[in-house]
Each structure stands twice: as structure tokens, then as C-alpha cells.
Amino acid sequence: MFTGLSAFPLTPLNEQGIQEQSLIGLVTRLAEAQVDSIGVLGSTGSYAYLSVEERARVAKHCVENAGDVPVVVGIGALRTRDVLTNADNAQKAGASGVLLAPVSYQKLTDDEVFDLYKTVCHSLSVPLCVYDNPGTTHFEFSDELHGRIAHLPQIRSIKIPPVINDLATARERIARLRALIPHDVTIGISGDPVAAVGLNAGCDAWYSVIGGLYPNAALALTRAAQAGDAKQAEALSDALEPLWALYREYGGSLRVAATIAEVTGNVRQPCLPQPLKTLQGDDRIKVEQVLEKLSLAAEFKY
Numbered sequence: 001m002f003t004g005l006s007a008f009p010l011t012p013l014n015e016q017g018i019q020e021q022s023l024i025g026l027v028t029r030l031a032e033a034q035v036d037s038i039g040v041l042g043s044t045g046s047y048a049y050l051s052v053e054e055r056a057r058v059a060k061h062c063v064e065n066a067g068d069v070p071v072v073v074g075i076g077a078l079r080t081r082d083v084l085t086n087a088d089n090a091q092k093a094g095a096s097g098v099l100l101a102p103v104s105y106q107k108l109t110d111d112e113v114f115d116l117y118k119t120v121c122h123s124l125s126v127p128l129c130v131y132d133n134p135g136t137t138h139f140e141f142s143d144e145l146h147g148r149i150a151h152l153p154q155i156r157s158i159k160i161p162p163v164i165n166d167l168a169t170a171r172e173r174i175a176r177l178r179a180l181i182p183h184d185v186t187i188g189i190s191g192d193p194v195a196a197v198g199l200n201a202g203c204d205a206w207y208s209v210i211g212g213l214y215p216n217a218a219l220a221l222t223r224a225a226q227a228g229d230a231k232q233a234e235a236l237s238d239a240l241e242p243l244w245a246l247y248r249e250y251g252g253s254l255r256v257a258a259t260i261a262e263v264t265g266n267v268r269q270p271c272l273p274q275p276l277k278t279l280q281g282d283d284r285i286k287v288e289q290v291l292e293k294l295s296l297a298a299e300f301k302y
Contacts, residue, residue: 001070001096002129002157002186003204004036005222007211010258011045011058012267015274018054022267024065026212031067033215036205036222038066041074042099043136044209044254049273052082056089063094070096072129076103080116084123091126098124099159101131102139110145117149127156133190134161135252147180155185159207162191163198167230170194170201178202192253193244196237199225209253210243213260214296242290255279259287 009026012019030038040062041047041055050058059073073095075086083100090098100120102113121128130149132141146158158181163170174187181187188205189198195206199222211218217240224232237244246256259278261267272278279287290296 001037001072002127002188004206004226005211005215005218006037006039006072006188006205006207007033007035007215007218008039008042008044008207008209009212010261010267010271011041011047011050012258012261012271013046013050013273014268014270018050018058019268019271020057020061022271023058024061025266026261027062027065030212030215031065031069033219035069035211035215035219037070037072037096038062039072039074039099039207042131042207043133044212044257045074046254046273046276047074047076048103048136049276052077052085052089055086056093059090059093059095072097072099074099074101074131075120076101076131078103078105080119083116083120087120087124091124095126097127097129097156099129099131101133101137103137104139108139110142113139113141114145114148117155118152121152121154124154126154128154129157129159129188130155131159132161133159143177143180146177150181150185157186157188157205159188159190159205160198160203162194163189163201165194165197167197167201170197174198174202192240193237193247196221196225196230196233200230200233209257210240213257217296240294242293246287246290250279250283256287259284260291263288263291
């Protein structure tokens, strides 16, 4: 489950609630593509903006429509009490695993983060992936802290931030971390533009935003890397450079992904929780032009 392609779909929503049929459509498409796992309620899934009840409903819909593909559900929250509730709801929904970031308002210490994972692990019956995302949590994991946490029961993967876009440097970074964690804990790369580098450097999984939109393209890249064809994996990533350029221009993947979902007609506009907004005007036209250039405009229809 924590190897290969883990595709992270949007949670399309507006101020009236979750677009449940659109969500089901996104998940069904991933199941039909046979991605290795579906990651719901991650950052792309806007988990931090949803109530406990909304998150439970999203988890239920996703598991019910994922077929035989494992579903990993994000459970992060400000308070440990709410994390435990989210974990319980995810398990009741039938999640195969959970994903946990150390969400905070006050800056957390290493010991507080370790205790969070320790408390949650002792309440779980499913595997947990550590979500290392300093861009949103503003918490910096050291490799030593990852090593401590990785020895807790139920820890089975670490979702690391983007690596340096240099294969030798990325290999060194993966090797340092792998030396500190148990052999049965996988390392997964996030940051779509450097996914090929991460996989070629030894990561076991790609936790992918673009995989939630274009699973076939993401699977091709993943399978090439898994087969040891590093050149093909890099070539497939290079072919998507116009998309990666949009990520860089607009401050990350979420607004770009949500805009793609809107312009391809697979979610209703708006699909992000306020005050977040998808790209509009000339910026939206630029996204449409990139989709046409990459021949992706029609592929996302289901």
C-alpha cells in the first residue's frame, strides 16, 4: 500500500458543502486506473478546512467507491483529541491506512510531535504514514526524529518533502534517512516536479497530486522508475515541465490542480473552501493552454 503510486484527489467543495458526486467521480476514476493507493484528505484534499463530520463523510464515500484499491485517510488536526476522533472515523469507514501531519498553531517541539505519534499509534489498528510537510505545518522533522517515530508500532511509511533536483544529492538524502528507520518502513516522495528524481534515488512511493487528476500519466512515470528505467522516468517528468512550471508560478499544486478540475468540467466552480480561490482570468487561460499543449484537456473526462 505504501509503495508505487498513491494518488491524492481533491475534495471538491464550496460554502454549501462537499460536492459529493464530483468527489465520487474522482475516486472512481482512480480506482478504474488501478493506482496503488488513494490518499484522501491530504493537503490537496483540503483536510484542514473540513469539520470532523465532513471528514468522516469524505472517508466513507472514498472507501465505498475505491473498489479494491487501498484508501489512506488524512487524520491531522490541531488537537490530539480530534486526531484520535479522525483516526477512529477513518477506521470505521474501512480505511486501509492513515496519514498524519503534525498540525499546529503554536510551534511544536520534537517531544510534542513524538508524543502525538506515540499516542495515535497506540490507538490504531491500521498502518500510519508520517506526513512531513513543513510548507504547511511549519514543523521541520530531523532525520533523527523520523528515526524515533519510525520505530513506533503502526508506522509504515514516511512522506518526505521534495528532494533537491539532483540525483546524487537525492540518493544521499534518502540513504541518510533509510539508515535510521526499520526495513519495513517505506519512504515516499512528494512534490510532483521531483517525483522522478525521488523514485530514481530510491524512494518506494510517489505521493502524487497530479496522480489524482491524471493517474495514467503518473502511473507510467512510476512504473518506469520501478522497472529501473531512470531515463524513461525522467523523460516522462520532463514532458510535464509546463505543468510543473505552473506549480512554481502559482505557489504550489493545489490551486493549479483545482483549476484543472474546474476547467475540465469534473467539478463545479468554486471547488475550494473560502478564502482559497482557483485561478481566474489570464491565469486560468494559461492553465487551459498548458492542458492543450500537453494533450491533457480531454484525458481527465470520465
